[in-house]
Amino acid sequence: MNETKRKMGRHPKKDPAVFRYTVRFNAEEHIRFLAMFDKAGATTRSVFIKQQFFGQPFRVLVEDRSLLEYYQKLSSFHSQYRAVGNNYNQIVKELRVHFSEKKAMALLYKLEKCTQELIRITQEIVILTQEFERKWSQR
Known part of the structure; x- marks a missing residue:
């Protein structure tokens, strides 16, 4: 009898992000960072940092x-x-x-x-x- 194992869980990503870096801010830098993050309207902080690091345009979305x-x-x-x-x-x-x-x-x-x-x-x-x-x- 031919038994096939069924895989469970999520499908693996084709190009997973496995490298991690740590950045530390003092209080003033943290406030500036959060202000820039809020102006950019990015979904997560890591996405925002990647956009800034790799020179992608910094977009400011203003809601009236x-x-x-x-x-x-x-x-x-x-x-x-x-x-x-x-x-x-x-x-x-x-x-x-x-x-x-x-x-x-x-x-x-x-x-x-x-x-x-x-x-x-x-x-x-x-x-x-x-x-x-x-x-x-x-x-």
């Missing part, structure tokens, strides 16, 4: 919190618009059921005016967003 907050608030509008649309449909159904045609039409007229105001505000938001992207987007 105001831009992030703006897009978060902008995306929250989507759910709010869906809620407004849902409420709009419910109001129209209730007006048709509970009011006379004349009274329902008067109330729908007021609702239409509010909807036009919402559309105007939405158009302003779109214009402001396009202007914001044109000025601050890093493309």
Whole structure:
């Protein structure tokens, strides 16, 4: 009978990194190192040191919190618009059921005016967003 042994564990790397070096920093150098590491946005310290040692470009990624907050608030509008649309449909159904045609039409007229105001505000938001992207987007 032909028995085959089954290997367990991870597959070995083709070119494993087996050589290790130690670097020691004093307190001031350590603070400078951590500041550079944070600016670079590297995933690990060893990767950052390798990039610096072998002359790979030092990249600084800047995250603008105001831009992030703006897009978060902008995306929250989507759910709010869906809620407004849902409420709009419910109001129209209730007006048709509970009011006379004349009274329902008067109330729908007021609702239409509010909807036009919402559309105007939405158009302003779109214009402001396009202007914001044109000025601050890093493309």
